[in-house]
Amino acid sequence: MEQIRIKGRKPLRGTIPISGAKNAALPLMVAGLLTDQPLTLRGVPGLDDIDTMAELLHNHGAQIDRDDSGDLGLTLTLTAKGPIDTVAPYDLVNRIRASVLVLGPLLARTGEATVSMPGGDAIGIRPIDLHIKGLEEMGAEIRLEGGDVHAKAPNGLTGANIRFPFVSVGATENLLMAATLARGTTILENAAQEPEVTDLAKCLSAMGANIHGIGTQCLVVQGVDALHGADHTVVPDRIEAGTYAVAAAITGGELVLDGADPDHLGAVFEALGHAGVNVSIGLGKLRVSHPTGQCRGFDVMTKAFPGFPTDMQAQFMALMAVANGASLITETIFENRFMHVPELVRMGADVTVHGNSAMVRGNPALRGAPVMATDLRASVCLVLAGLAAEGETIVNGVFHLDRGYERLEDKLRAVGADIERVGQPD
Numbered sequence: 001m002e003q004i005r006i007k008g009r010k011p012l013r014g015t016i017p018i019s020g021a022k023n024a025a026l027p028l029m030v031a032g033l034l035t036d037q038p039l040t041l042r043g044v045p046g047l048d049d050i051d052t053m054a055e056l057l058h059n060h061g062a063q064i065d066r067d068d069s070g071d072l073g074l075t076l077t078l079t080a081k082g083p084i085d086t087v088a089p090y091d092l093v094n095r096i097r098a099s100v101l102v103l104g105p106l107l108a109r110t111g112e113a114t115v116s117m118p119g120g121d122a123i124g125i126r127p128i129d130l131h132i133k134g135l136e137e138m139g140a141e142i143r144l145e146g147g148d149v150h151a152k153a154p155n156g157l158t159g160a161n162i163r164f165p166f167v168s169v170g171a172t173e174n175l176l177m178a179a180t181l182a183r184g185t186t187i188l189e190n191a192a193q194e195p196e197v198t199d200l201a202k203c204l205s206a207m208g209a210n211i212h213g214i215g216t217q218c219l220v221v222q223g224v225d226a227l228h229g230a231d232h233t234v235v236p237d238r239i240e241a242g243t244y245a246v247a248a249a250i251t252g253g254e255l256v257l258d259g260a261d262p263d264h265l266g267a268v269f270e271a272l273g274h275a276g277v278n279v280s281i282g283l284g285k286l287r288v289s290h291p292t293g294q295c296r297g298f299d300v301m302t303k304a305f306p307g308f309p310t311d312m313q314a315q316f317m318a319l320m321a322v323a324n325g326a327s328l329i330t331e332t333i334f335e336n337r338f339m340h341v342p343e344l345v346r347m348g349a350d351v352t353v354h355g356n357s358a359m360v361r362g363n364p365a366l367r368g369a370p371v372m373a374t375d376l377r378a379s380v381c382l383v384l385a386g387l388a389a390e391g392e393t394i395v396n397g398v399f400h401l402d403r404g405y406e407r408l409e410d411k412l413r414a415v416g417a418d419i420e421r422v423g424q425p426d
């Protein structure tokens, strides 16, 4: 099994290039199903999840040309000329939850879809009831049987007024894509405003979709008969940027995050500022530093964008684990997103979980230990803790990291981390 070995307490200094956002690239790839014309995506991160999504879309009949010659990530050109295979099988859907995003586009393009229900994962049950309910409001007939979602819209989809009871990134993306080819107008109220959703909406507009309210909680979509191709560059990954900002702070170093968009990181930088971390923005670069590596404790509560992102919760907990003082971290988005806590405790962290809140009492003297990653963000939390800890940390379950962080150990080693990948791939 592959592992990441880290020897801690090395201040990181230098520049880290930020890759394209995984959570934007995945729905953008699915948007290729909405047209028979080529959709070119630039700055796509080289990640396992991207490869899995490409395999799924190929299974649906899309041709995918891949160019990794550029130094700004992959360029993918997706062409779904047809015939379109409308079945998303369990073995693929089970590997990547974002597969459920093909449901709306398949219905909109072909009038039918059979998509395996994505299972839950480490962070929660993760139902898709809002996706299904919204598509039914748009006229789809949906039946759940044998672990699959069987959906039909023989006369096409019809625009509807849909109000989400709470913010869902995936449901917003699924219904937004479906609405672009529906008859009439669809209004999505209480829509997600995450930058990745906005990036998808901008790409769909470039493909000929008629969308108003982009970037707001109310998206108004006027369906069109067909979409055409486009050439779109993926937004930078705000969670990767936030992760490396924490790496600078937790090691008492100074990092320039090259390519990050500060407009996507407001809540993260506000929290880091309260914790005593210096963040400066200039000439298109973000500079993050902390002279002593010892932050003040600060409370955060995860919220939908523009609030503090749930995908930064584990990383922030690593920083608070070595802070001078106590912090209360409350997770309001997922029901089980504290799987990193027992592993942090193995390294000497003082964390007590009460329901969806964790009380973190800072201990500047974390000690390296063998630890086990359980999900994508928990794994990078343990890497961050290892960068700050005395001695050697071995992170097991490296495959989680490869799903969402492009060349993590190369990027960290280039700015002074003593980190390497050891062992053999599974």
Ligand code: EPZ
Binding pocket: 022, 023, 024, 026, 097, 098, 124, 125, 126, 127, 128, 129, 130, 131, 132, 167, 168, 169, 170, 171, 310, 311, 333, 334, 335, 376, 377, 404
């Ligand atoms: C997206 O997941 C991201 N994944 C997640 O990132 C991110 O944590 C999440 O949004 C929240 O920002 C991708 O974009 C590929 P949701 P998604 O629908 O769309 C519940 C990472 O680490 N819910 O906004 O699945 C759900 O269970 C990943 O990169 C329903 O109850 O998240 C959760 O509790 C992890 N019914 C909450 O809503 C539904 O129909 C928010 O989920 C849909 C969601």
